[in-house]
Amino acid sequence: MPCKSQGFFMDYFVLDEMLFHADHGCLAAEKQTGGEFGVSLTLGLDLSGPARTDRLEGALNYADVYACVRRQMRIHSDLMEHAAARIVRAVLDEFPQVQYVRIVFSKLHPPLPGQIGRASVVMERRRGDKI
Numbered sequence: 001m002p003c004k005s006q007g008f009f010m011d012y013f014v015l016d017e018m019l020f021h022a023d024h025g026c027l028a029a030e031k032q033t034g035g036e037f038g039v040s041l042t043l044g045l046d047l048s049g050p051a052r053t054d055r056l057e058g059a060l061n062y063a064d065v066y067a068c069v070r071r072q073m074r075i076h077s078d079l080m081e082h083a084a085a086r087i088v089r090a091v092l093d094e095f096p097q098v099q100y101v102r103i104v105f106s107k108l109h110p111p112l113p114g115q116i117g118r119a120s121v122v123m124e125r126r127r128g129d130k131i
Contacts, residue, residue: 044100
């Protein structure tokens with residue numbers, strides 16, 4: 001994550017473990033019945049204004065961020081990588097104050113032999129990076 005040692009400070013807003021039922025996956029059963037997914041976002045942006053003023057003006061509306069993620073989760077992807085990248089793109093497109101996104105996109109209890117709690121994809125992008 002960006003930090004002072006790289007020449008600047010960044011504040012972070014975290015939406016952790018948003019849970020969704022979605023039909024992502026390659027298997028026919030996944031497409032038909034769906035599965036459980038978790039999405040965690042770390043958003044890098046300047047929070048100094050709202051921190052100083054204690055006012056909603058200029059603050060990130062995390063209900064809007066959640067709605068953005070929910071809309072993307074309703075669109076089928078065969079691969080977790082594709083769904084994660086689509087969410088990152090949507091957040092950067094819809095929230096110009098966000099300069100950095102870290103996503104942890106998890107398929108809970110994936111259909112594999114044995115007990116596996118989750119399989120996850122982690123992506124980090126700054127505004128302007130290729131996605």
